[in-house]
Amino acid sequence: MNDLLHTVTGPLPASAVRGPVLAHEHLALDLTRGADSGARLTAGHRAAITEELASLRAEFGLSLVVELTCRGMGRDVDGMARIAADSKVAVVAGTGWYYEPFHPRELSRTSAEQLARTLVGEIERGCGGSGIRPGVIGEVGSHGDLPSEAEARTLTAAALAATATGLSVATHARLGRGGLAQLELLTAAGLPPHRISIGHQDLLDDPAVHRELAAAGAYIAFDTVGKESYQSDRVRLRLLLALLESGYADRALLSCDVSRHGYLVSEGGTGYGHLFRSFVPKLRAAGVDETLIDTLTRRNPLRFLTGRDGADGASSVAGGRLPGCEPE
Template sequence: MEHHPGAHPPSPHPRHHPHSVPTVPAVHTVHTVHTVGGALPAAAVRGPVLAHEHLVLDLDRAGDGAALLGTTRHRTAVTAELAALRAEFGLGLVIELTCRGMGRDPRALARIAEESGVAVVAATGWYYEPFHPDEIRGASVGQLTETLVREIGDGFGDTGIRPGVLGEIGSHGDRPSEPETRALLASAHAALATGLSVATHAQLGRGALAQFALLTGTGLAPHRISLGHQDLLDDPAVHRELAANGAYVAFDTVGKESYQSDDTRLRLLLALLEAGHADRVLLSGDISRHGYLESEGGQGYGHLFRSFLPKARAAGVDDSLIDLLTRRNPLRFLTGAGADADAEEI
């Protein structure tokens, strides 16, 4: 994968984040995304983007190894799937939202990106409370912010690889718990200090309005926020409210039929499109265990392209709109570009 050096603009005014937090250069300029292979012009991404996936992770709390994408065999299968999607659909980028405490492996992501030919954006932040590492306990918002800002500036350990997004920052229930609130606030402050965007995990789609209020209360712009798993919430009014307020609404568990049928997802998507909010939708499949891989009989990373989008086309969604949903929107989310950005640049 080609490496792009990119320029680094200065951080926003320090009033947006705790005074104890060091300022660092933002990791990308407008219309540039920071991948595990370096800075990449958004205009170079000509194919679709998967807006919320996992390529390597370990959420195994039961000890059965189900919530795992960590073995060499898994990585070989993941790489093969991405390479096939690049060949068949032109897959250009994966936003990989495995963060701190989720079994993140930046070096493995870099290998998958290089071998598949698909660019990958890595993440930092904290998942929802049951998966919080010990570093959350007792840490102030300022201390957590400093941890994130430092990792964004210095990279993951000694790898030289830097995150390009904050996510998936989690909560469960209608309102975040106290530790989840600190993690969300720290993510917002880190976003303001570094120029990255924030993608959330709203457990079963609940609590997105509360997440949005917390994040924007710090001064973070709505278009730098993606509210996760909204396709699991059968509430078009919430989706409209989030989108009307400028946030991205993530329909990012496409194909997970045990949680929600794709027919319901399509109905919810069409309702949001008909309400005039096509420029605020993100799509993905959130592959989060090895049983979802094609090699193990699962729907795989290609379900969105092979099953869901054909149904959307049959319902009247044309190719230009699909390009907006699957390419321009996720690139605008990552870069902070406005909805009026030149389609040839985004």
């Protein structure tokens, strides 16, 4: 366990993070394929992103963004460092490989052990020649109910690198599918479940799977809040409340996963602040108190990043009946 976070502007004690954390976002990426030019956040969007984060720091106390753009996704750690310095919001960068359609060709000839050595090198020495060290491994991905052979190797590499360096692993489970298989593969490679966050579970309308993942000790990422074209926030709220009612408030992570420039407030989107402006008020209206909101938005992501296990005495409402909410 290490309470020191590696951010893009240098080491930061977790105890210095006093406000909320966005557990899965993107500040610089390029996922364009074919004619889809919208899945980009470039240097040209940097000023708008900086302004959004600075505004959220002033209004809600936003303290940290976990930036999960990894290798092959257009990662720009120097750009992230400029955004962090100018917005005064700390940023943790990621490493690893996304799901198979975004894998570089040479991965097909590389073993999991070799891939893990590449990740350990970045974690220990920095990305490229920047000297900027990743503070998390992710978002490492798969699509479908079972990882492909290539995805199994990159997920195994992530687990091996995580055990060697003490970092945690955040996954991309496309449309919420395949989380149980990801967890089985990562833990089989020696990574404890409390060092794992299974991504995009708010896109999977299956509370039983969420409970099974949480019971095993993994974090459940409700990390596409506001992406109504994928899933309504009404369903997200129902799924999250069901998880809280089941006693797993200490296993939930929240974020918006801004992954296209059209999501930025400057372009008419809901932006990085949708979680605080829209979704958290809905949680309050459902009977979730401020202690539990702090658990969901600050304590949980910090415990995930640092490897602290256990509920930290914070989930006082979990397991009790929330007003107006019947468990699934």
